Amino acid sequence: MSVLIAIPARYASTRYPGKPLVALKGATGESKSLIQRSWEAACEVKGVDRVVVATDDDRIRTAAEAFGAEVVMTSENCANGTERCAEAFDNLGGGFDVVVNLQGDAPLTPAWFVExxxxxLENDPMADVATPVLRCDGRALNGFLEDRKAGRVGGTTAVFTQDKHALYFSKEVIPYTSEVYDDVAPTPVFHHVGVYAYRPSALGAYPRWAAGPLEGLEGLEQLRFMEHGRQVLCVEVDARGKQFWELNNPEDVPRLEAMMAEMGTP
Incomplete structure (x- = not known):
């Protein structure tokens, strides 16, 4: 299957303007922008035919081209990363069997998550979209709960059927559990990792659908597929000892830098 990775990036984020150009310091002390670290993560994925940064902002385009990325310019009217990926795919003339949305705020995404x-998708012909879920250990779950207590919107959690088709995604911590878990103990909560692999037919239909009430309430783009009856496959992934977190808020910068230092990420 031919694979395109598109990294959607916009400057005018409501919660964190200019986020793609925020500098993150690695274990060696070298600072790189968030978009560069996300592009480098995409380039590590095996079996990919093309990697592009999809943006509507000249500042991001200039920065991305400076470190060697291919850039596809898209409209300012894209409501989310999925719509931006759909437009980038069209602008490139199609021609790929799978389009991967590697969101530009997830630089710690391991290559094997995308693989x-x-x-x-190859193994589940009923699925229109695939997205990774990672079982939280106690440390990760406590991080979610701390964010919610502080009034911050942190990561997203997912629940799914026995055949791994999504039931729901939420910025709340679901399912509810009253237990207290040690840092390394497995929990029943799954962290949704903001990466998507789409079949072109589903991706092409997405921008033509109106956003539904659940997408509007949660602010989660993947819910539009579910509200229009499309199957979203949750692929359980193994972190293999790696830590994972998205950059959602300014408070996440030191958290990500600490993780990179601990893992030796340059």
Whole structure:
């Protein structure tokens, strides 16, 4: 299957303007922008035919081209990363069997997460979209709960059927559990990792659908597929000892830098 990775990036984020150009310091002390670290993560994925940054902002385009990325300019009217990926795919003339949305705020995404998604779509003909879920240990779950207590919107959680088709995604911590878990103990909560692999037919239909009430309430783009009856496959991935977090808020910068230092990420 031919695979395109598109990294959607916009400057005018409501919660964190200019986020793609925020500098993150690695374990060696070298600072790189968030968009560069996300592009480097995409380039590590095996079996990919093309990697592009999809943006509507000249500042991001200039920065991305400076570190060697291919850039596809898209409209300012894209409501989310999925719509931006759909437009980038069209602008490139199509021609790929799978389009991967590697969101530009997730630079710690391991390559095998994306590889597992492509394999998941190959093995499940009923799925229109595949996205990774990672079982939280106590440390990760406590991080979610701390964010919610502080009034911050942190990561997203997912629940799914026995055949791994999504039931719901939420910025709340679901399912509810009253237990207290040690840092390394497995929990029943799954962290949704904001990466998607789409079949072109589903991706092409997405921008033509109106956003539904659940997408509007949660602010989660993947819910539009579910509200229009499309199957979203949740692929359980193994972190293999790696830590994962998205950059959602300014408070996440030191958290990500600490993780990179601990993992030796340059």
């Amino acid at each position: 597992n998604l492509v394999e998941g």
